[in-house]
Amino acid sequence: MxxxxxxxxxxxxxxxxxxxxxxxxxxxxxxxxxxxxxxxxxxxxxxxxxxxxxxxxxxxxxxVAPAKEYTGRAGEKIYNTYCIACHSTGAAGAPRVGNIKEWQPHIAKGMDTLLKDAIKGVGAMPPRGICSNCTDEELKHTIQYMIDKSQ
Ligand code: HEC
Structure with a gap:
């Protein structure tokens, strides 16, 4: 109990x-x-x-969306694979990378025009500079690389 x-x-x-x-x-x-x-x-x-x-x-x-990260291939890699053939030798009148004088009139057009031209081809340059699997974004990075290397 x-x-x-x-x-x-x-x-x-x-x-x-x-x-x-x-x-x-x-x-x-x-x-x-x-x-x-x-x-x-x-x-x-x-x-x-x-x-x-x-x-x-x-x-x-x-x-607020965070800035999109670039996930494409490096511009340097694409340049060395596709663009170098013409843009190091100046073949067919291509502005040579490393030569700011040759690039100046192109740079003056602004990135938007350069990219548009590179995508559809310009003068003796074939569309996308023969990099048919390059995205627009990758081409843009490649052009930027070429310009940076020419300054
Ligand atoms: C078969 C040769 C060739 C290849 C390959 C080539 N280019 Fe070109 N590129 C040219 C020529 C020629 C010009 C000059 C065209 C003109 O102004 O008449 C040029 C011009 C350019 C311009 C300047 C366009 C403008 O509006 O002034 C850019 C940017 C460019 N090339 C980017 C590239 C990139 C990026 C690649 C590689 C993915 C590439 N090129 C591959 C021949 C080539």
Whole structure:
């Protein structure tokens, strides 16, 4: 008989601490919500292990796309494979890489025109400078490389 009251006391303590913990968690959640509400216009609180991805899409402020990274081949590599044949020798009147005088009138046209010309071909230069599998972006990087090497 003496066991019963002590058991129930034990239970009470257990229930008590469970309630206390639940209350703590609740209070913690409430204060997080309060903080979130206060800083909401500026940013979002991202709790560890809780994905903020959805919020990023929904919140225009966090929706600034990062600059796209270049994933194509290096301009130097493409130049050495395809363009070098004409652009190192000046074959058919190609402006030679390393010769700023020959490049000057071309550079003056601006990158947009140079890229357009390189894509569709210009004068004696075949379309894409014979690099048929080069993307526009890769051609742009290659032209930039050639210009940089000519300065
Ligand atoms: C078969 C020879 C040949 C090859 C290969 C070649 N080019 Fe050319 N390229 C030329 C010639 C010739 C010109 C000068 C065209 C003109 O101004 O009449 C030229 C001009 C250019 C210009 C200047 C265009 C302008 O609008 O002034 C760029 C840029 C260029 N080439 C990029 C490249 C790139 C990049 C490659 C390689 C992917 C390449 N070329 C491969 C012959 C070539």
């Amino acid at each position: 003496t066991l019963f009251p002590s058991l129930s006391l034990h239970r009470l303590l257990l229930i008590g601490s469970a309630l206390f913990l639940a209350n703590m968690a609740h209070a913690n959640e409430q204060s997080t919500n309060a903080i979130e509400a206060r800083i909401a216009p500026v940013g979002k609180v991202c709790i560890k292990r809780q994905s903020c991805q959805q919020d990023a899409v929904a919140t225009p402020v966090a929706n």
